Amino acid sequence: MSTRSILLQAARRGGSLFSLVKKLWEHPKGRLGLILVSLLVLVAALAPVLAPYDPYDVTQRAEKGLRPSLQHPLGTTITTGQDILSMLIYGSRVSLMIGIITGVILAFLGALMGVIAGYVGGFADTLIMRVVDIMLVIPTLPLIIVLTNLLGRSYFVIVLVFVVFGWTGLARVIRSLVLVLKNSNYVKAAELAGAGRWYIMTKHILPGTSHLIIMNTTLTCAGIMVAEAGLSFLGLGDPTAISWGKMLAEAQGGGALLFGAWWWILAPGAGIFLAVFSFMRIGIVMEEIFNPRMRASSSIYKIFKHLNNTYLDEVFRSMEDGEAEGQPFSSTPASEGVHD
């Protein structure tokens, strides 16, 4: 079975959002992911109800540096006596908001760019792929730091920067799939029947890529949450909000390591782990559902590459069959027709 026919099959296997959730629920690993994500969303939404103390209250002198106990299930900070459980609950809001909002915007932008590059081709394709090439060589984290320095430290800026520099990965994946779909019989038939470009793009091409978009979005959310934690840890997040990355930075700065306050470090770390893990779980299971031959590990590999900002084409090996379609440009050498 050629890669192309697998891709076409996967594209058809997508189905509606409801049936997707149902499939996820039926998958044992997917169920765990779904439960964890819904729990996180609930916790973030109900933070003011669930948090036992005011996380912003820095005046509890008598409560400084308490170990986990019944009063303070995760202990308190050694510097200001803030309740760590309450901070953890409030911190989930930042992670989820940034992760999900950025992920969804990125999905739209990446899909749009990928479909335009793949379907319209020509000059648009050249332009988009050159921009992708340029973004690949600019070191992401330093660039984000420069831009937050110049434009100010707010979540708006952070999301903006993530969006402007994050769409390239998805655009490349979508583009290679579109190149395949473009030559499929049903698109050819639609073209012959006289359907317009816009009609074909929205009615035939986009639905065919939806499974990839949804899957990538969950993985991107996970990646963005890690990146946001890193930025906040460096003190580049919004200074007014409580986030898990910032909690870790405060723990380090406040001497949690020196005074052995392990609970202050473990709690935000566990928060980050749980959030990223559950989103990744869903993404991996989706990949298994859509493309049984690809297996779980390739999506993990993809997220590794995402985090390192180096997209090697082995990632797309199982997807990219685009050489035969006559790709005008390819940014990495592995697509020179090595793997077919």
Next chain:
Amino acid sequence: MKRSYVIKRILYAVFIFFVVLTLNFFIPRLGVRDPAERYYPPQGSMSEIEYNIIKQFTRAQYGFDVSTFQQYLRYLRGLARLDLGTSLRSGSPKVTALIGERLPWTLVLSVTTLVISLSIGLLFGTLAAWRRGRWQDSLLLNASTVSVALPAFFIALMLSFYLGFELELFPAYTNPNMVAQFDWSWEAIQVVLNNAALPIMSMAMGGIVGYSQSTRNSVIAVTNEDFVITARAKGLSHTTVLYKHILRNAMLPLATSIGMSISGLIGGAIIIEQVFNWQGMGTLFLEANSTNDYPLMMGIMLFLSAFAILANLITELFYVILDPRVTVGDKR
């Protein structure tokens, strides 16, 4: 055919570099229109004439005394002489001098991390591919999920806490005198290795898993190819097939990914260097950020981008030389 391809790739790399350096020139100007107003805002007690003098002096100092286009030409002329500009620090050191001072220390971390994670990753990845679907393979899969979800700086904090403060095996913070006292003596090298242990461990954790994963995928892809099946059918032993047929071919994409990994590692070391206060490029960049030293920040950015472009180019050219299956020219 091959030569024209090589020339084309080199020209393309030069084009990309040109775009990147132009972006590099304009990005800080998004935020700083006029250094005089930004750094020395007018004060009440100052007369118009006094402030004009300060304004002109500041603009000249930051090179804003000519039009933007002339500034850009000046910047290009500087680059042609390998001059990345002057830092705003006291004493106005050259950006290249600062990078030269700090780069070796970052390379100590990133190269060692790369060597460690590559060698362990190759071993474990091959094992996982060879025992596909058994416990070694699923162990790798689980390790991958966990290591992606645990950010490197969190691992660094935990290592610093447990191995550094609790067990006192390694220094939890970098010895501040390490750089100044380094004189290539055996003791000094030992001090460096001792201090580098924890940063390297925290960076290698993700690297090992990442390389294992890519080795595994690469090996499995090669295992399914026809020539491996042929080799098996010839009756060659498992080990011969593994070493002579599978590994040689599977190493290719890995070998060529090293260049990009180094540039990624240098950029990615920022957070880890910050955790351990390691005096490398990452902390240099963060220092520049906290003092709004834009020439220094953009100089480091340009250096890293140039490094990535070069690594990319070398990788592409290597691929043409190393892999006979690569066909060039007719497809583009």
